Every structure is written in structure tokens, then in C-alpha cells.
């Protein structure tokens with residue numbers, strides 16, 4: 667299992683955080699996702715043999731939020 671923390675500065679409220687969590691948690695291979703809109707971070711734990719951090723990143727970007735790191 668691999669863990670990554672992505673910076674998503676566009677999150678402004680709990681609704682933003684929920685939207686991102688919903689988008690990420692349904693990806694096959696994702697074990698856990700926690701979005702914190704105050705810290706502007708998204709912590710994701712996933713099976714590295716099923717997907718990589720780039721796939722998580724593009725799922726977030728597809729919801730309309732920019733991922734800066």
C-alpha cells in the first residue's frame with residue numbers, strides 16, 4: 667500500500683472536501699481518502715499495484731480542482 671498527500675488549494679468548504687472524497691473513494695484500489703479543506707490537503711492510501719498517484723491526481727482534477735503537488 668502506498669500513501670500520498672496532494673495539495674488542493676481550491677477547496678473552500680466541507681462541500682468541496684466531500685466532492686473530492688466521493689470522486690476518489692470509488693476508484694478501484696483506493697483504500698482510504700481524507701480531504702481537509704482547511705489544510706487544503708487530500709490524503710490518499712491506495713494499492714500501488716492497482717493504480718498510481720497520477721490516477722488519483724487526475725480524478726481530483728476531473729472534479730474541477732487544481733492539484734498543485
Ligand SMILES: [Cu+2]
Nearest residue numbers: 678679681682
Ligand atoms: Cu466548497
